[in-house]
Amino acid sequence: MLSGNFLLVIVVRINPKLHTPMYFFLSNLSIIDVSFSSSIVPLILVKMLAKDKSISLLECGIQVFISLALGAIECMILAVMAYDRYVAICKPLHYNTIMNKKFCFCLSAITWSIGILNSVVLVSDTFTLPFCRSQLNHFFCEIPPMLRIACTDTWLNLLVVFTSAGLIVMSSFFLTLISYIRIISTVLKIRSSQGRHKAFSTCGSHLTVVTIFYGTIMFMYLRPRSISTHEMDRVVSIVYTTVTPMLNPFIYSMRNKDVKSSFSSKLNRQ
Numbered sequence: 694m695l696s697g698n699f700l701l702v703i704v705v706r707i708n709p710k711l712h713t714p715m716y717f718f719l720s721n722l723s724i725i726d727v728s729f730s731s732s733i734v735p736l737i738l739v740k741m742l743a744k745d746k747s748i749s750l751l752e753c754g755i756q757v758f759i760s761l762a763l764g765a766i767e768c769m770i771l772a773v774m775a776y777d778r779y780v781a782i783c784k785p786l787h788y789n790t791i792m793n794k795k796f797c798f799c800l801s802a803i804t805w806s807i808g809i810l811n812s813v814v815l816v817s818d819t820f821t822l823p824f825c826r827s828q829l830n831h832f833f834c835e836i837p838p839m840l841r842i843a844c845t846d847t848w849l850n851l852l853v854v855f856t857s858a859g860l861i862v863m864s865s866f867f868l869t870l871i872s873y874i875r876i877i878s879t880v881l882k883i884r885s886s887q888g889r890h891k892a893f894s895t896c897g898s899h900l901t902v903v904t905i906f907y908g909t910i911m912f913m914y915l916r917p918r919s920i921s922t923h924e925m926d927r928v929v930s931i932v933y934t935t936v937t938p939m940l941n942p943f944i945y946s947m948r949n950k951d952v953k954s955s956f957s958s959k960l961n962r963q
Contacts, residue, residue, distance in 0.1 A: 714792040715781070718774045721801055725767045732759040733833050750820070753834035758816045760835070765861045766808035771903055772865040773800050775872035778896055783879045811857055818853050866907050873900065 701723045705711045733756065748756075780791050819836050825844040836854055840847040876896060883889045 714777050714797045715774070717797055718770055718777060718801070721770050722767065722774070725763050725770065729760060729763040729767070732756055732763070748834065753839075754816055754820050756834045757819070757836060757839070758812050760833075761815055762808045762812035764808075765811050766804050767906065768862050768865040769804035769807065770801075771899070771906065772868040772872075773804065774899055775869040775903070778899060779872040779876050782876050782896075807861070811861060815854065815857055818850055822847070822850065862907065866903075869903055869907075 702720050705716045705720050777792060781788050784791065815836060819839055822840075822843045823845060824839075824842050840850055840854075843850075873896065880889050
């Protein structure tokens with residue numbers, strides 16, 4: 694998981710041919726995946742092996758802050774990547790003008806800033822609550838399980854979570870959806886079957902990751918509380934904290950000819 698994402702970042706960094714907007718955002722995604730998993734998985738393993746499985750409220754808050762921020766940033770980065778593919782396929786002659794280096798850095802900075810700000814609001818809103826129980830029936834700290842052990846009515850907190858999820862997750866998802874509707878419309882107009890296949894294969898990798906990531910996030914945060922169970926929450930959380938970050942570098946890069954050829958050439962030189 695970590696090696697795949699680190700490998701992608703290194704390959705993109707050392708190969709000038711990969712200094713393009715698409716690989717710039719892929720590097721962002723890999724950094725997010727590495728940080729996201731590193732903030733959760735090691736602590737889970739340590740607690741599984743240790744006799745003392747407790748975690749302080751401060752450690753729990755830090756873990757929630759990091760995971761929420763990176764999760765929101767990944768949602769928006771996926772939307773930005775969809776827009777990048779839209780410009781590349783639908784407006785190829787204007788691609789370099791629109792997706793210039795300054796614009797790409799601005800998009801990246803905006804997504805990171807919004808993700809961090811959103812996390813500050815949600816963590817502050819949750820961890821000011823009084824908690825009746827100290828035991829959390831979950832693999833790691835997340836807002837939904839934290840709200841279940843609160844001593845007070847959490848209706849307002851749930852409203853804040855739903856609003857946040859709606860503004861970031863749903864808006865990012867619909868921006869991605871709109872981009873792909875335009876992409877599909879353009880691709881279907883291509884007369885060459887080889888050209889259509891190439892365009893669809895490029896989009897297929899992104900759509901696979903989008904489906905897995907958004908599907909699990911929406912299921913975790915946007916489903917009614919009446920159908921929520923501890924066991925279901927734990928299974929879903931494992932999917933988007935470990936499985937998705939592990940699959941991303943393979944889906945995006947290990948099947949990409951540019952990345953594979955770049956990696957092979959570096960190995961041959963050594």
